[in-house]
Amino acid sequence: xxxxxxxxxxxxxxxxxxxxxxxxxxxxxxxxxxxxxxxxxxxxxxxxxxxxxxxxxxxxxxxxxxxxxxxxxxxxxxxxxxxxxxxxxxxxxxxxxxxxxxxxxxxxxxxxxxxxxxxxxxxxxxxxxxxxxxxxxxxxxxxxxxxxxxxxxxxxxxxxxxxxxxxxxxxxxxxxxxxxxxxxxxxxxxxxxxxxxxxxxxxxxxxxxxxxxxxxxxxxxxxxxxxxxxxxxxxxxxxxxxxxxxxxxxxxxxxxxxxxxxxxxxxxxxxxxxxxxxxxxxxxxxx
Ligand code: SF4
Numbered sequence: 001x002x003x004x005x006x007x008x009x010x011x012x013x014x015x016x017x018x019x020x021x022x023x024x025x026x027x028x029x030x031x032x033x034x035x036x037x038x039x040x041x042x043x044x045x046x047x048x049x050x051x052x053x054x055x056x057x058x059x060x061x062x063x064x065x066x067x068x069x070x071x072x073x074x075x076x077x078x079x080x081x082x083x084x085x086x087x088x089x090x091x092x093x094x095x096x097x098x099x100x101x102x103x104x105x106x107x108x109x110x111x112x113x114x115x116x117x118x119x120x121x122x123x124x125x126x127x128x129x130x131x132x133x134x135x136x137x138x139x140x141x142x143x144x145x146x147x148x149x150x151x152x153x154x155x156x157x158x159x160x161x162x163x164x165x166x167x168x169x170x171x172x173x174x175x176x177x178x179x180x181x182x183x184x185x186x187x188x189x190x191x192x193x194x195x196x197x198x199x200x201x202x203x204x205x206x207x208x209x210x211x212x213x214x215x216x217x218x219x220x221x222x223x224x225x226x227x228x229x230x231x232x233x234x235x236x237x238x239x240x241x242x243x244x245x246x247x248x249x250x251x252x253x254x255x256x257x258x259x260x261x262x263x264x265x266x267x268x269x270x271x272x273x274x275x276x277x278x279x280x281x282x283x284x285x286x287x
Contacts (some may be wrong), residue, residue: 123181126176137215138179152176163270219231
């Protein structure tokens with residue numbers, strides 16, 4: 001039997017769960033419990049995901065940015081969301097030399113490695129530039145993506161496209177992919193075993209592209225890569241260091257469709273990304 005918890009703490013947990021549900025998140029990971037501490041209110045661990053940080057530093061490849069791009073003298077020092085606490089999901093994932101997106105796609109094949117394959121129509125691998133400086137990582141395909149085999153092509157995808165264009169880029173300049181490559185039933189959040197099975201391919205995709213910046217769209221992507229249980233609202237908009245990459249977590253476009261005022265927060269985050277990439281706001285056309 002789990003130990004009882006104070007009513008005030010239970011209330012806080014319930015409020016937090018409601019908040020996550022508002023974000024469309026119904027699945028939660030649990031932090032590795034520090035020695036001598038326990039979390040009686042939470043179920044036993046359903047994931048092996050733990051905090052991870054690597055000092056690995058990789059040289060960044062450069063690609064041509066739009067002509068409007070110009071250096072912006074702004075540097076933000078990265079901060080780390082969660083301290084390393086033991087072996088992680090990605091510990092065994094050293095960078096594969098000479099890996100490439102076609103090779104990773106070929107390795108995935110007609111994947112049946114997790115149960116999500118049962119309901120999919122099309123596997124959604126990813127889309128965009130293989131040499132992108134900027135990679136967006138979402139959660140998983142929805143109905144439109146499942147039908148077309150492309151990421152972010154539904155309503156949320158159209159909003160993401162607008163966001164990318166507002167940054168002075170086009171979709172072909174960036175790379176867009178998801179944590180899981182097959183649509184979870186009823187658009188539920190991917191389960192830990194599905195994330196664990198599929199995310200090594202995401203890792204390979206990121207390493208093959210070797211971007212300057214990764215933007216996690218929503219809590220599932222941020223939690224998967226950063227391996228933290230902290231709510232995204234606590235570290236959204238802050239630079240993180242992840243395996244030698246600069247990473248920014250922000251809200252998922254689907255959340256913005258339900259909560260338009262949050263667009264202002266996301267735009268602030270994307271402006272930081274623009275500064276890091278040396279992008280300037282596109283000039284308005286004079287009338
Ligand atoms: S979600 Fe990933 S691991 Fe699962 S079947 Fe699809 S491609 Fe394979």
